Amino acid sequence: MRRGKTVEDRVLDTVITAILVVVVFITLYPFYYILLITFNEGTDTAAGGVYLWPRQFTLSNYAYFLQDPKWVEAFGVSVLRTVIGTALGILFTSLVAYGLSKQDLVFRSGYFLVIVIAMNFSGGLVAFYIVLRSLGLINNFAVYVVPGMLNLFFMLIAISFFREIPDELGESARIDGASELRIFSRIVLPVSMPLLATMSLFIGSGQWNAWLDSAYFVQDEGLRTLTYRMMQVINQTMVPSGDTQAAAMSRTSVTPFSVQATAMVVSIVPILGVYPFLQKYFVSGMMLGSVKG
DSSP states (O other): OOOOOHHHHHHHHHHHHHHHHHHHHHHHHHHHHHHHHHTOHHHHHSSSSSSSSSSSSOSSHHHHHHOOOHHHHHHHHHHHHHHHHHHHHHHHHHHHHHTTTTTTTHHHHHHHHHHHHHHHHHOHHHHHHHHHTTTTTTTTTGGGSSTTSHHHHHHHHHHHHHHOOHHHHHHHHHHTTTHHHIIIIIIIGGGGHHHHHHHHHHHHHHHOOOOHHHHHHHOGGOOOHHHHHHHHHHOOOOOOOOOHHHHHHHHHHHOOHHHHHHHHHHHHHHHHHHHHHHHHHHHHHHTTSSSOO
């Protein structure tokens, strides 16, 4: 017979629920506040007192953001680098990991030694810049995707994952005359969706949030990313000195802070939109790092 809850149980449940509600509120409110600011007039927000809902509702912040060609262009560059960079990163990381997962690979130990050294030692920013310049990647869109085509961390995880795939699957395909590339694309990748989804989420978010490469290796304003533009705005402490931009802001009640908040929301939406489609694979992919090697 099931025993009913005692008074102590109810009190404990109430306390735990209250604590969880407070934790959830503290965690989510900063995100809600940023979203709230984007729908409130910037000049009114500067006066203070906006906490729970827009006091003077407006879409001026989004209108100002979308009508600025620099923001729209930077958004397009970020989307392009994220899509291409993620696809190439997954492809080449998976290919290298699949080869290194084979025990009979020639010079396999030497390759692992190079990987370990590369993961623990770096030549520094100057050496990295020289390498990029020698490859013709400076001030080139390729600088966003080429350096990240091989992710050493996920490569090690992928090696462990590929080792767990039964060799019988590949052997039966080889008997039928399939090449290694065909086995990889038709057999290995379809059963590796948790791995690919996890890699997609982390590599994609890394590409989307990156801004240092745009600051250090790009001078063409047409190649600036959204996160770089955000950093420019965030680092501004006052209304820009340009008369045209200042006048445009004053006419629409837009402030640098309201534009910052709008840029933050716009930059978060794509990641939030992609995550639900990868969630079912991502949950199982979280255990990839504990796969027995």
